[in-house]
Amino acid sequence: MFSLNDLLGQDQGDQALNQISQNVGAEPSAVSSVVQMALPALINGLANNASTPQGAESLNNALDQHDGSILGNLSGLAGAIFGGGQGTATAAAPAPATDAGGILGHILGGSQGAVAQEVSNKTGVSVGQVAQILMFLAPLVMGYLGQRKQQEGLNAGGISNILTGAQQQIQASPQGGFLNSILDRNQDGSMVDDIASMAFNYLRNR
Secondary structure, eight states: OSSSHHHHHHHHHHHHHHHHHHHHHHOOOHHHHHHHHHHHHHHHHHHHHTTTTHHHHHHHGGGGOOSGGGGGGGHHHHHHHHHHTSSSGGSSSSSSHHHEEEEEEEEHHGHHHHHHHHHHHHOOOOOOOOHHHOOOOOOOOHHHHHHHHHHHOOOHHHHHHHHHHHHHHHEEEEEHHHHHHHTTTTOOOGGGHHHHHHHHHHHHHH
């Protein structure tokens, strides 16, 4: 769950990496560095949200709108994220599956901007590019979990167990300290910290 290959398989994972690289204007190696930090941040955020019975049930219900089909529709997702929602590519996926801004808001809340900025600081990739990469990854994570829910017949407790196990691995990794330092901060949730706004401003100013 910590790499594109984990979510998509090797061939599609490599394809996604190249697609992100071309669209955000960053080298594949730089994008890979961002992904290695961003995916654990998303998983950690989801695990925190699902740490209570109410949170786990809310996530479980949300996954009903993520059947995993987005994992096989990377071009549609790229059209929705990098194309600003324009064109026919977005029509192939239902709105909830590509609502990256909404997904990130639920996962990271007021920590969105802090996560994007810290990943940018540690990788040297601009915060606008990091924001776009996060927006591409968030629907993939939800699609992955939704697919597992369907295939394995998971309920809220099963989803929570998967995320708790992943979170324990993250906390034992080098990314663990980085995530704890961010998520322990007092966040004000201002619009300046909204990743969708960061990504849009980056696109507009390119």
